[in-house]
Amino acid sequence: MSGAIRLLDLNPRLDRASLAKAFAAAGRVQIRDVLTAEAARNLHRMLAEQTPWGLAWHAGADGPYALPAATVQALPPEQRMSIQKKLSAAASGRDYAFIYGQYPMVHAYLERWAPGGPHDLTVELLNDDPLMNLVRDVTGTPQLIKVDAQATLYGPGSFLSVHDDSHVAQGWRIAYVLNLCAEEWRPEWGGYLNFYDDAGDIVQGFRPRFNALNLFRVPQRHAVGYVPPFAPQARYAITGWFRDR
Template sequence: MGEFKLGERSDMSALAADFSAKRYIQVPEILDAHAAKAAQKALWSLPWGLCFNEGEAVHQISPDALQRMPPETQRQMLARVHQGAARGFQFLYNFFPMLEAATRLGKEAPMAGFFAFINSAPFLKFVRNVTGNDDIQWADAQATLFQPGHFLTWHDDSKSKDRRVAAYVFGFTEDWGSDWGGYLNFFDERRDVTAAFRPKFNVLSLFAVPTPHAVGVVAPFAKGQRFSVTGWLRTDDPPAEIRVLMK
């Protein structure tokens, strides 16, 4: 866990009451200032791949493959993504698979320290207290980077066999413009937006599963980088490789 730790706070009961009432909350200054800067630095230097879905199938393109891909193939790929978005659920963003990397490489994996922090006793205690769910055992994780043209359409995180109680998003985005898209939108049953969280720095978004939400398309003129570490708080047993990191 090392350099990553939670910020000091005195609003735990207010956060829990808010979560219980609304089912989605934002927690400012989740990490101490030094830890937040360290996490952001680690994110900047990750080998970012690209991921998108084609119906139920998820495609993950490694940084190398992305670099080698001819422009015409990239154009065709993007056209297929847009056709998918016109039909239904679709996403496209840069990513780094923190869970897979930690499973394969253990402590040597990029972001292993932050992954271990998310699965440390203090953070798990924090999310158990705020969500009121004592059964949370661990959290999976991926790092994401939304750039112009990236998006994640309407969904509620429930379409998985994994036992997910809540979703979390650590935001590490600085100075995001209010016209740049990329907001985390929450919807009611009429598909009106009930809340839209602007990408921010050192803020944790926490929301119950299922809750309808989406990440709006990042505008072509957006200048920032929407960095996050995101995943789900789970009640199944952590994989053996992850249990080792949690010690």
């Protein structure tokens, strides 16, 4: 890409053949050091310092909600407590639930929230040939034509319940998580992307490594583990789906 700031430059040393073999065997793969070090640092800085974080949450039949940053900042304490009670009730039972910080990058791009800014540039680069061709090659899915994106922040108390992303009719083919969190994320801080079999056992878990791209075929049962209150850093990522329509 041209310009002063590098945001999505791919690591030129990626072994696409080995990555494709791993994906074909399991339907999922984690590509470590996917970007150049400079690009990864710049994306992390964009998320950590330049993103107006809203809030996404869902508790059973209540939701989903995507609250913009201004709305979140204005939430009175009693409403925050009400959301937490609903989440606790849903998560302690059998209902689907989640809560995490979010910034809807594609929606913001289309609505021109901050035209020409780094988030808009990232959306364009995600849909450009270098990354699209990498994902097509690794997943063996040449029919992919576009990708959506949201920035996500999993801080203390955040989680995402088990689900399978069964939206094939909407063109979802490959889900992704581009992790840009702390460079040394510890296992006890939670936030793992876990995959489950039909018996509810974890069959694989991806640590939220800095500069790592997780790709997995959908539908597939997965969740993001609870981030405990003592976690000192946030799990920053860009997430979404590569689509064939």
